[in-house]
Amino acid sequence: MVEQFRGYMVEKHEDSFSKGIKELNMDQLPQGEVMVRVAWSGVNFKDGLASTPTGRIIESYPMIPGVDLTGTVIQSDDPRFAKGDEVIVASAELGVSHFGGFSEYARVPADWIIPLPDGLTLREAMILGTAGFTAAMSIQRMEENGLTPDAGKVLVTGATGGVGSTAVAMLAQQGYRVAAGTGKALEHDYLNKLGATEILAREELLNPNKRPLLKTRWAGAVDPVGGDILSYLLSTVSFGGSIALSGLTGGASFSSTVYPFILRGINLLGIDSAHISNEYRRQVWKRLATDLKPETLLESIGSTEITLDELPHALKRILQGGVRGRILVNLQG
Known part of the structure; x- marks a missing residue:
């Protein structure tokens, strides 16, 4: 398993606030039963707030923002998930009290994970996000x-x-x-x-x-x-x-x-998507893959793809109201 990887981290102390891309190691990731190689994350208004010292979104520092992600399981201590499974993690405590999606790797609680439903790709799931x-x-x-x-x-x-x-x-x-x-x-x-x-x-x-x-x-x-x-x-x-x-x-x-x-x-x-039951979350994602999936998802919603290095500018844009549709962060290298 890769020991070093990149992530966007925010830190706050009594008299200082910093943010930026850092080299991280697996030991810095929080506890969780499942390790995911992140493929995509979306940029949300909440993430923009998390990148400011006065956003009042993050519950503890340091933090990797990013309230949603999709990716592939590379290690699991939970029998519900196996290496190679494609998964969604969204609308839980990601990027708020637990390291989030703006990172090449994420370790998350198994109870937050949604198996990628039939009808969606990892990228499409993050266009929705x-x-x-x-x-x-x-x-x-x-x-x-x-x-x-x-x-x-x-x-x-x-x-x-x-x-x-x-x-x-x-x-x-x-x-x-x-x-x-x-x-x-x-x-x-x-x-x-x-x-x-x-x-x-x-x-x-x-x-x-x-x-x-x-x-x-x-x-x-x-x-x-x-x-x-x-x-x-x-x-x-x-x-x-x-x-x-x-x-x-x-x-x-x-x-x-x-x-x-x-x-x-x-x-x-x-509409509080962070604290609903995982059963209800799965019901909604099933609809997102079926009757509520826009027929021309890629063309109609529109998405802009950026790299991790371009993320700081995107976070500023979303706070300024200068975003149409979705911004996707490609973390696959």
């Missing part, structure tokens, strides 16, 4: 709460980002009428190709007068943005509709009242 998983889980949770294609339009906010773009493509493929909200005026053609039938500027998704209830417009909403846009959604989602909230790129605070909940029966669904 945590963002695609979050989008799929958002759709599944809304459907569990009554959403159907004939209920009305579904709005996706932050529609050019990782969660947003995959959600638009998945919903359209399932027969939903999809409206896409974006602050990027030049991306309308991209969103139309994903399946959006209506595109709204970010300014249209605000409730400046803070009215608790506006005219209903949406049967449901996938919201990775939060902030003031969530305030707007709560005032415009239809009776019994659901909002699947998964992010805070628009801010952690929002303004609302109890009226949307008690007068319209709105469901505000928190």
Whole structure:
């Protein structure tokens, strides 16, 4: 087994913060039953936050960020996995409290591992990644709460980002009428190709007068943005509709009242993909490999492939909102 390998590490002490690519050895990896040769990892907004001293994402230092990865098992102490198995590790505690995917090798708990389902390659699984998983889980949770294609339009906010773009493509493929909200005026053609039938500027998704209830417009909403846009959604989602909230790129605070909940029966669904059961995680990944896999995944979602050396620039870009679709880190050398 290789003793030396490369990884992107962040470190924080009382009065200093550092980050960068380091030469590591196997003894530095945390405990876990399965060793994986990492093939691909995705760059997520959460990873961008992890690369800053004020991101409040990482629970302990030093840390290798990267909340998802795919790769091949090279050693296993758990009978459920054998050398050569292709696997996914995503949406657990990876890159937060346990060394993550921005490393050529990873040692992880067996209970976090998902066998690569039929219908996906390792690369396709990372084009979907945590963002695609979050989008799929958002759709599944809304459907569990009554959403159907004939209920009305579904709005996706932050529609050019990782969660947003995959959600638009998945919903359209399932027969939903999809409206896409974006602050990027030049991306309308991209969103139309994903399946959006209506595109709204970010300014249209605000409730400046803070009215608790506006005219209903949406049967449901996938919201990775939060902030003031969530305030707007709560005032415009239809009776019994659901909002699947998964992010805070628009801010952690929002303004609302109890009226949307008690007068319209709105469901505000928190999408926490890190602490769900592995059984539920497998169900969602199965759908990602079957009915929720966009038919033209590679072409529609779009992905940019980078090396580990290009990762620092990508982390800056994702925090600045300058990313469309997915950025994949190729760790295969």
